[in-house]
Amino acid sequence: xxxxTLMAAGELRTALEAHARGDIPTTIAxxxxxxxxxxxxxxxxxxxxxxxxxxxxxAMGQEARS
Numbered sequence: 001x002x003x004x005t006l007m008a009a010g011e012l013r014t015a016l017e018a019h020a021r022g023d024i025p026t027t028i029a030x031x032x033x034x035x036x037x038x039x040x041x042x043x044x045x046x047x048x049x050x051x052x053x054x055x056x057x058x059a060m061g062q063e064a065r066s
Contacts, residue, residue, distance in 0.1 A: 001044060008038030019057055 004012070015030035034042070046052055051059075 002037060002041040004038035004041040004045075005035065008034045008042070012042060016057075016060065020060055 011030045011033045015027045018024075018026035018030060042053070046056065
């Protein structure tokens with residue numbers, strides 16, 4: 001199994017935090033900064049957990065609205 005870089009993990013965290021604030025431009029910029037190998041590793045981990053990034057973002061949005 002591959003692993004995301006620390007930089008990619010930081011960018012993903014930035015994207016998730018920005019998404020929670022409703023800051024779409026920052027969300028997109030952070031996600032676009034993640035390298036291909038790290039994206040693959042992130043997708044693999046999400047798949048193991050039974051989800052996708054859009055599903056994770058939706059879940060975060062639902063929790064924020066609660």
